[in-house]
Amino acid sequence: MLPVPLATLELLGPPGERSATLSGAWTLAGLRNAGESLERALADAMTEPDLAWNALGIDALDSAGAVRLWRAWGQALPLALLSRPEHGRIFDRLAAVPQDEAKAPPPQGPTEWIIALGRPLLVLRTVLADFLALLGQLALDLLHVCRHPADMPWKEISANLFKSGVRAMPVTALVGFLIGVVLSYLSALQLRQFGADVFIINILGMGIVRELGPVLTAVLVAGRSGSAMTAQLGVMRVTEEIDALATMGVSRSLRLIFPKVVALAIAMPLLVLWTSAMAIIGGMVSAWSQLNMSHNFFFQILPRVVPLENLWIAQGKGFTFGIAVALVACHFGLRVRPNTESLSANTTSSVVTAITAVILIDAVIAIATRGIGVPKL
Amino acid sequence: MTAPVIDIRDLSTRFGEVWIHRHLNLQVEQGDVVALVGGSGSGKTTLLRQIIGLLHPTLGDIRLFGEPLFGGGVHREQALRRRFGVLFQHGALFSAFNVFDNVAFPLRELGCFDEAMIHDLVMLKLSMVELLPRHARLMPAELSGGMVKRVALARALALEPELLLLDEPTAGLDPDRSDSFVRLVRQLDKELGLTVVLVTHDLDTLAALESRVAVLAEQHILALGSIEEIMAVDHPFIRNFFLSDRSRRALETH
Numbered sequence: 001m002l003p004v005p006l007a008t009l010e011l012l013g014p015p016g017e018r019s020a021t022l023s024g025a026w027t028l029a030g031l032r033n034a035g036e037s038l039e040r041a042l043a044d045a046m047t048e049p050d051l052a053w054n055a056l057g058i059d060a061l062d063s064a065g066a067v068r069l070w071r072a073w074g075q076a077l078p079l080a081l082l083s084r085p086e087h088g089r090i091f092d093r094l095a096a097v098p099q100d101e102a103k104a105p106p107p108q109g110p111t112e113w114i115i116a117l118g119r120p121l122l123v124l125r126t127v128l129a130d131f132l133a134l135l136g137q138l139a140l141d142l143l144h145v146c147r148h149p150a151d152m153p154w155k156e157i158s159a160n161l162f163k164s165g166v167r168a169m170p171v172t173a174l175v176g177f178l179i180g181v182v183l184s185y186l187s188a189l190q191l192r193q194f195g196a197d198v199f200i201i202n203i204l205g206m207g208i209v210r211e212l213g214p215v216l217t218a219v220l221v222a223g224r225s226g227s228a229m230t231a232q233l234g235v236m237r238v239t240e241e242i243d244a245l246a247t248m249g250v251s252r253s254l255r256l257i258f259p260k261v262v263a264l265a266i267a268m269p270l271l272v273l274w275t276s277a278m279a280i281i282g283g284m285v286s287a288w289s290q291l292n293m294s295h296n297f298f299f300q301i302l303p304r305v306v307p308l309e310n311l312w313i314a315q316g317k318g319f320t321f322g323i324a325v326a327l328v329a330c331h332f333g334l335r336v337r338p339n340t341e342s343l344s345a346n347t348t349s350s351v352v353t354a355i356t357a358v359i360l361i362d363a364v365i366a367i368a369t370r371g372i373g374v375p376k377l
Numbered sequence: 378m379t380a381p382v383i384d385i386r387d388l389s390t391r392f393g394e395v396w397i398h399r400h401l402n403l404q405v406e407q408g409d410v411v412a413l414v415g416g417s418g419s420g421k422t423t424l425l426r427q428i429i430g431l432l433h434p435t436l437g438d439i440r441l442f443g444e445p446l447f448g449g450g451v452h453r454e455q456a457l458r459r460r461f462g463v464l465f466q467h468g469a470l471f472s473a474f475n476v477f478d479n480v481a482f483p484l485r486e487l488g489c490f491d492e493a494m495i496h497d498l499v500m501l502k503l504s505m506v507e508l509l510p511r512h513a514r515l516m517p518a519e520l521s522g523g524m525v526k527r528v529a530l531a532r533a534l535a536l537e538p539e540l541l542l543l544d545e546p547t548a549g550l551d552p553d554r555s556d557s558f559v560r561l562v563r564q565l566d567k568e569l570g571l572t573v574v575l576v577t578h579d580l581d582t583l584a585a586l587e588s589r590v591a592v593l594a595e596q597h598i599l600a601l602g603s604i605e606e607i608m609a610v611d612h613p614f615i616r617n618f619f620l621s622d623r624s625r626r627a628l629e630t631h
């Protein structure tokens with residue numbers, strides 16, 4: 001076992017004409033091992049300005065040790081210093097370190113608060129402008145593939161359909177089914193008190209088909225596929241893959257963004273249908289166990305209390321939500337700066353914004369379609 | 378008699394069905410500067426990753442400073458890891474930190490210096506790799522390839538390692554910077570008795586460092602010695618690498 005390296009400092013002589021003797025290993029390890037006692041000795045030595053320093057006893061000096069001494073000397077070589085020539089070179093290097101030019105913060109004017117207020121607004125403006133540019137680019141892409149159908153990115157669309165559509169089926173089915181069970185169970189508890197058992201079909205049918213199915217699916221897809229899209233585009237930016245695509249003359253919007261939007265626009269309505277069906281089956285199972293309602297009866301009543309228009313509204317919602325989620329995901333994916341912090345921030349923003357947008361759009365559609373598909377009493 | 382800083386015995390590595398190394402032996406003594414040369418894809422980076430414990434060898438045994446790499450508790454492994462610094466082939470800077478924080482990171486992790494001391498140390502390291510104070514505020518994405526290498530070197534040097542492992546440190550540096558890199562390594566070697574293992578294809582660097590050369594070919598260390606000794610070995614790879622016209626010109630100028 002090697003001896004433990006240790007940095008030592010001894011102050012010798014009568015007060016006033018003392019000298020400091022350095023010895024041992026003035027290295028990172030030596031400093032760490034010396035700890036508090038060395039710090040105290042150094043602080044003590046710093047109180048005396050014209051101390052004579054003897055550094056001949058230093059066995060090993062690395063930059064950590066040299067910087068520690070340098071700081072104790074007040075960023076300059078002491079007038080009286082004995083040191084070995086090879087250590088002298090380290091101190092010379094320290095003296096040559098260029099000083100960081102002072103970066104004083106700009107003076108705070110009285111208008112500072114206006115600037116502070118305006119900054120988020122400016123950010124919001126660029127975000128909106130970018131989003132608009134993305135929309136415009138997609139419209140141009142659509143025009144382009146209409147004129148040149150050979151350029152249609154079929155492969156990418158089908159890959160995206162599989163990834164965000166087919167692969168999402170198990171999780172949406174599970175969540176839909178369980179929500180249906182819970183909703184039906186809670187409603188049944190209430191309805192039984194009034195003997196209004198039959199109305200469970202109305203509640204489940206209207207609630208799930210028109211509202212819950214589309215929104216639930218959109219939230220799941222935003223969390224699942226939206227975040228994946230943002231992360232994928234973001235990493236492609238970090239690794240300069242998007243730049244590589246551009247130099248090969250491949251349009252990033254046509255190859256990366258357009259297929260994602262198209263795929264979700266197709267997959268979402270289908271997923272909405274699938275999730276709603278699962279939720280209704282869940283509700284039916286629960287109604288059967290709670291209220292002894294037979295499946296046949298359930299299926300007979302359902303089409304009567306849920307007019308067909310509701311299904312079309314749900315499909316329209318699915319289509320709109322799909323486009324919204326994909327657009328938001330791609331928008332934030334393209335905003336990723338080449339570092340990991342920005343990647344995680346934008347992925348979070350993507351999911352949060354997508355879910356918020358979905359709920360806002362849902363509210364707007366709810367108002368716009370308030371007279372359609374509601375059974376007359 | 379101290380143990381060799383790096384002691385690799387009978388190392389074999391397999392990825393899938395392919396053997397990258399077979400019965401590889403390498404000893405590096407304290408204070409040595411060893412350049413590892415070998416064709417692209419011959420497993421130099423893999424060997425380096427095994428030396429620093431990122432990859433378990435399929436067979437064989439690696440010791441650093443006479444100690445095994447693994448086992449003996451978290452603290453022992455951590456203490457061992459602080460004794461070497463690594464420069465990765467692509468820099469591996471933390472992209473969310475600026476240059477200053479990248480170099481300061483290992484010092485802060487150590488937790489025994491105050492911010493002012495860390496600031497001075499970082500500035501010294503940056504000046505050692507010939508970066509200016511204003512570069513300290515740049516983000517890794519804003520650096521040129523050569524600057525990334527130099528920041529990564531500064532970070533590798535932050536904890537005053539006894540052993541420095543460098544994966545293609547001069548690739549992407551201009552000749553001037555390569556020269557100052559060579560000067561820096563020689564200086565550290567002389568002042569602190571640093572042990573350096575570097576992967577390089579650059580004959581100028583090899584010649585200027587006057588290092589020992591380890592040739593990795595045919596899945597093991599084919600030869601280890603000074604450049605003259607290596608050039609005396611008759612082997613197709615060595616003939617190609619050292620005795621082509623281009624290499625001759627590079628070696629003659631030194």
Ligand SMILES: Nc1ncnc2c1ncn2[C@@H]1O[C@H](COP(=O)(O)OP(=O)(O)O)[C@@H](O)[C@H]1O
Pocket residue numbers: 392393397415416417418419420421422423424
């Ligand atoms: N994680 C891995 N899995 C499979 N093969 C690998 C892996 N890492 C490296 N290889 C293969 O091992 C060989 C050596 O790689 P590397 O050590 O990076 O070569 P180099 O000498 O150029 O640094 C290459 O053929 C590479 O494809």
Ligand SMILES: [Mg+2]
Pocket residue numbers: 421422423466544
């Ligand atoms: Mg390599």
